[in-house]
Amino acid sequence: MKKIINKPETVVDEMCEGIVSAFPGLLQLDAENRIISRKDIDAAKVNLISGGGSGHEPSHAGFVGTGMLDAAVCGDVFAAPSVIQILEAIKLVRSNKGVLLVVKNYSGDVMNFDGAAEMAEEDEDIRVEKVYVNDDVAVTNSLYTVGRRGVAGTVFVHKIAGALAEEGADLAAVKAMAEDVIANVRSMGVALTSCTVPAKGEPTFDITEGDMEFGVGIHGEPGVSREETVNAEILAKRITDRIIADIPFKAGDEVALLVNGLGGTPAMELFILNKEVQKILDKAGIGVYRTFVGNYMTSLDMAGASITLLRLSGEMKRLLDAPARTAALTI
Amino acid sequence: MKKIINKPETVVDEMCEGIVSAFPGLLQLDAENRIISRKDIDAAKVNLISGGGSGHEPSHAGFVGTGMLDAAVCGDVFAAPSVIQILEAIKLVRSNKGVLLVVKNYSGDVMNFDGAAEMAEEDEDIRVEKVYVNDDVAVTNSLYTVGRRGVAGTVFVHKIAGALAEEGADLAAVKAMAEDVIANVRSMGVALTSCTVPAKGEPTFDITEGDMEFGVGIHGEPGVSREETVNAEILAKRITDRIIADIPFKAGDEVALLVNGLGGTPAMELFILNKEVQKILDKAGIGVYRTFVGNYMTSLDMAGASITLLRLSGEMKRLLDAPARTAALTI
Amino acid sequence: MEKLKTTDVKKILDVMADTAIENEQYFCKLDAAAGDGDFGSTLAKGFKIIKENLEENSKYDIGELLKSSGMLIMKSCGGATGSLWGSAFRSAGKSAKGKAELTAVECREVLNDFCGGMKKVGGAEVGDKTLIDALDPAIKAMERSIEKGVKDIDTLLEEAEKAAADGAERTKEIIAKKGRATYLGKRSIGYPDAGAVAVSMMFKDVNNKLFRS
């Protein structure tokens, strides 16, 4: 394992410090509960909290700031934060208008966010709503009872619901918008290498030079199939076709596109992948309203990428373009 | 080699397309000469051109836009662009106020940019000035006759000189500001792994699990020494001390800090490194005015990082904070 | 043994903690095969804190002891594990509220509520390839023994251990329907569930170190 860290046990705490010390004017840290929040918490607007396991940086702390999240709660690497951590975050950003939790749909995350929401409502009398992001089209097995998992599409929920909250909308409206985004966003990823969890010290899965994990998650869990590596054009086609078929996206739709790096893949490759995706969408008559290319939802040092499409309404376009001032995204 | 590409021969052309197609409102492409430029070229201001070998993305095309560069010229992977490419870029952004070339100090880059500047002045009658960025403190060998090389500090030149040009300053003033930044910026990097040049298909250098290349360049050229890997704290200390000693930076100085990833290192590690650097600067009484953490000047998929410090004047602070709208940096 | 005193429960928790701590890497490896490889770390983290707490708080009754263990897990552990085991311990704590000792029957009840706490939060049933596949059969086995008139806890736990081991072994053959292994679909076949193995090993270690000597 080659990592710039001090020791595996403290990576999350030190990373939290590192994020906040880079943006001292914007962010503050509750170190005990690993909560990174806006310095200027506004109790007069709906406040958004997200979080989950660490290792997905810049998600979610990188999206805390004006027009996106109000707080991010950081779990251990790939493990949802605890009920108590989340509860403390809810208390921290409590607002007269209520709090919205943006949860990626994984058992661990759902259980802990639900538990915290329950306690916040019962014990603290805070209005809390939750949305569960489930944009990954990879897994379609019918045996599968917990629903799709949440991946890079989550960032669009932060951006669009966050912008609406910033404008002063009420909790019901912000939640409805978040759910609208969730209903219209789809993603899928591919890994060329495994990530290495610091505590484990070696790759989560073995993979040979000629293979890739297709439909991989963001926690180093293997994908839905192991396939031979293909070139960027074929890869883009395989992923994008699957995403397009899912909603389905249709000719005439306008979308936001996110070509997301999983941590170890450099910008050059993401831009090449973007070129291929744009070609496919163009051919399908799907208009790209705005494109994002970069590391938004990573899986530690994994080489690989995911593609996300969000079908946009007019209102969503407006909110996507609204100002945002965060560590990882400024608009 | 595991890369999301089509074929090694076309990576740069396809990447250029991929960048411009992601930002169609902001950027335009001269595909033949691999020039990425602002769509709204303004012949009434000093225009800035940078460029160099590809493989350093988002440098330099990612910094083309309002308040930074006006054009970026993309060479092959790790090879400076040709004289003719650069000449075409100069002609493209020609301006009444003149053109400034921001060149990283490498033999190949210097020769080609110089050659192009000469031709532009002689054959095209365009006023051209050049600055050579040489921020890397790694190599101090006295035998070394070509001067330091230019690395991540180049981004600060783009930002600060670009902001001044955007305000309408004249060529002499913009060049003087760029040189002022160059005189006050210092960097150094470390690699945990080699990068893999697509055309070569295998790592440029071999390196074992326990070793790192200290003082590495951004082209996969080996560093000044091979050392045992150390933890983030010691690594930060070793690099930062060397940078501080160089100008030297002193207690009371205010700096901009860039903790730069080399391509394969995820944000988590960069933030941990940042935490350590901040501690060291704090102890040395050096104030950090603004921090940047992320992939700004990469070396393909190399795992590793560099640290850059820029000693700021009041004017530089103002220009650093001035608006910028580019693919990779928005302020 | 016919009854468990508070000190016995403490010893049991201590052995469970050792199982979790000593097998951290092993449990991670099992989770990595079909999940994300962090189960061992989270479990060890929680039980380390429980273990520390055991020494500090000697005045608790069994109910408080279990409840406070649940609170500690809920605070320090995230992931599915934090929620599941936190809820389990808190349910068990409610079940043993105010008690300074447990009969064999009460022992099964507490364990049943422990399992109930997990089911409530996680919604898993037998066959979903989770730790329920080890825990539920173990409790059923205890129940059958009690119905046969068994009163000593040693025998009960002996039966529980066997059933848990069988249950854990059987998770190899099924497709996950809860937890991260779900996303693998059929690819989860062939690997046992990490949580079920951990439960089974805890029964074994408790018996070996506390009851079988």
Added chain:
Amino acid sequence: MEKLKTTDVKKILDVMADTAIENEQYFCKLDAAAGDGDFGSTLAKGFKIIKENLEENSKYDIGELLKSSGMLIMKSCGGATGSLWGSAFRSAGKSAKGKAELTAVECREVLNDFCGGMKKVGGAEVGDKTLIDALDPAIKAMERSIEKGVKDIDTLLEEAEKAAADGAERTKEIIAKKGRATYLGKRSIGYPDAGAVAVSMMFKDVNNKLFRS
């Protein structure tokens, strides 16, 4: 051979191109040892285009042929190589301006101006661990032969080849003072300079394929 005609120069360029193209990977590897590993690719890219151009343009004299080769390199190749070889060919083109054939003496002059073009742009001298270390001694060797009265180009090139090979070999032992290998300091010792090896191999291949049969 006492004179080189335009067609001979074309053949020489063609062989040089083959050397560059066939050894792309090898030259990259040499550059990787102390530089950044792209020398082979850039050189091959440039010479591929020169080679294509050879077929297309049959009406050039030697000067135009060399100059247009330089322009092609300058347009298509970047890196140190694009600038150095572009400048070299353009200087050589000036030197051979208007000529349809070259004597042995003119041949050395053209090569000397080729080398001068590189020196002008790159500023390197013998001992800096660059291709000058192969090229300069080769030209000196030709000069010595001419002083001794040698008139045939075969012998001249024979001497040049030997001197270039020795020069390239000697680059192993010196620390780079120009080019990317500079940054390695003492670590550049032990590896020959990629550019010098390429020059030396070009002499050898030209002799083997065109003069030594």
